[in-house]
Amino acid sequence: MYQHRAITEDLYWIGGNDRRLALFENVYPIPRGVSYNAYLLMDEKTVLLDTVDKSVSDVFLENLEHLLGERQLDYVIVNHMEPDHCAALGQVLHRYPEAVVVCTQKALDMIGQFFGAFPALRSQTVKEGDTLTTGRHTLSFVMAPMVHWPEVMVTYDAADKILFSADAFGTFGALGGNLFADEIPFESQWLEDARRYYTNIVGKYGPQVQALLKKAASLEIQMLCPLHGPIWRENIGWFLDKYMHWSSYTPEESAVMIAYGSVYGNTEAAAFLLASRLAERGVRNVLLYDVSVTHPSLLVAEAFRCSHLIFASATYNAGIFPCMETLLLELKAHSLKNRTIGLLDNGTWAATAGNQMRTVLESMQNMTILEPVIHIKSALTEAQLPELDALADAVAASL
Numbered sequence: 479m480y481q482h483r484a485i486t487e488d489l490y491w492i493g494g495n496d497r498r499l500a501l502f503e504n505v506y507p508i509p510r511g512v513s514y515n516a517y518l519l520m521d522e523k524t525v526l527l528d529t530v531d532k533s534v535s536d537v538f539l540e541n542l543e544h545l546l547g548e549r550q551l552d553y554v555i556v557n558h559m560e561p562d563h564c565a566a567l568g569q570v571l572h573r574y575p576e577a578v579v580v581c582t583q584k585a586l587d588m589i590g591q592f593f594g595a596f597p598a599l600r601s602q603t604v605k606e607g608d609t610l611t612t613g614r615h616t617l618s619f620v621m622a623p624m625v626h627w628p629e630v631m632v633t634y635d636a637a638d639k640i641l642f643s644a645d646a647f648g649t650f651g652a653l654g655g656n657l658f659a660d661e662i663p664f665e666s667q668w669l670e671d672a673r674r675y676y677t678n679i680v681g682k683y684g685p686q687v688q689a690l691l692k693k694a695a696s697l698e699i700q701m702l703c704p705l706h707g708p709i710w711r712e713n714i715g716w717f718l719d720k721y722m723h724w725s726s727y728t729p730e731e732s733a734v735m736i737a738y739g740s741v742y743g744n745t746e747a748a749a750f751l752l753a754s755r756l757a758e759r760g761v762r763n764v765l766l767y768d769v770s771v772t773h774p775s776l777l778v779a780e781a782f783r784c785s786h787l788i789f790a791s792a793t794y795n796a797g798i799f800p801c802m803e804t805l806l807l808e809l810k811a812h813s814l815k816n817r818t819i820g821l822l823d824n825g826t827w828a829a830t831a832g833n834q835m836r837t838v839l840e841s842m843q844n845m846t847i848l849e850p851v852i853h854i855k856s857a858l859t860e861a862q863l864p865e866l867d868a869l870a871d872a873v874a875a876s877l
């Protein structure tokens with residue numbers, strides 16, 4: 479049964495929701511599911527904006543066929559060629575061979591790579607500022623390379639001031655009937671997933687996102703239609719501000735995240751003592767995470783949110799505790815920068831985790847490592863409490 483939704487008088491959401499997928503990109507847990515948004519503009523010409531993942535392609539095709547009825551599909555705009563948005567493209571082109579695919583040259587190349595040759599493919603490649611008039615609407619194309627993939631562009635509808643923003647402004651979380659961000663408690667129930675989505679999926683490409691935000695600033699935008707999650711028509715400035723922070727690697731809050739990796743509990747105990755010492759100094763909302771039981775994607779998101787990051791690790795086979803090493807390499811891979819760092823390590827015969835964590839962190843940009851670094855020999859001693867206090871003082875003073 480079709481389940482399309484009207485957005486305006488001639489624009490429809492025709493996507494689908496997947497609540498069964500355990501791991502997005504086979505990496506990121508999505509307990510609240512994910513939506514794959516596609517849009518259909520029913521102007522004098524009909525225009526499909528992106529398609530969907532294969533998991534929801536049946537309902538998407540039903541939506542498309544039901545809305546089109548006897549009309550033909552004139553254009554398919556491909557903003558992003560990642561398979562979670564283009565898996566159904568092949569089926570669309572087989573059903574509507576007269577449709578003209580509008581995309582970047584790079585996306586056109588990818589169509590050939592993913593689907594093989596479509597001998598009868600009708601295509602129109604576009605560049606920055608090119609436009610397509612479909613009747614009442616004039617769509618213009620804004621290049622957004624590496625706002626996830628190199629072929630990405632976004633599409634601006636000048637008539638209704640809508641930006642079809644591809645993966646930008648997306649979030650994890652399936653839609654539950656409400657289509658608009660202003661219809662759901664976004665800040666309290668969705669922001670965490672939006673941050674986890676941005677930081678993990680697009681977070682590495684901050685400069686490219688900044689470039690897109692700069693271009694978007696010159697457009698009057700009344701609605702943001704992303705490829706995942708709810709549509710924005712109110713409070714867009716608030717969400718843009720989040721993107722400004724995330725893409726410039728500016729902490730959202732003066733806050734402390736402590737992540738520890740511990741086998742027998744002694745490093746954990748020291749991390750908890752440090753957290754308590756911070757609380758005694760009036761630091762609020764200190765967050766303590768065990769890296770062994772917390773998915774790195776959540777810790778990456780938290781690291782983007784917090785100004786201060788403390789890493790406490792047992793030494794493991796002359797290296798960093800494995801889950802901690804994974805976290806640090808993930809943070810580096812996502813280009814995190816501009817943070818204040820505290821370090822604790824532990825070892826029974828040769829503690830090397832501290833130096834190795836420092837090496838990773840010093841290879842990242844603008845990471846300020848606070849002194850003292852705490853070195854524990856198996857278990858923290860009374861004699862080390864002044865050192866722990868000194869680190870707590872340094873963190874509190876720099877917040």
Ligand SMILES: Cc1cc2nc3c(=O)[nH]c(=O)nc-3n(C[C@H](O)[C@H](O)[C@H](O)COP(=O)(O)O)c2cc1C
Nearest residue numbers: 740741742743744745793795796825826827828856
């Ligand atoms: C598999 C394994 C490898 C370890 N390798 C080292 C090591 O290379 N150097 C060292 O000093 N301690 C090593 N240790 C010991 C722990 O780092 C040490 O006992 C530490 O105090 C554990 O802290 P925890 O109580 O937080 O787990 C290793 C422990 C395990 C289980």
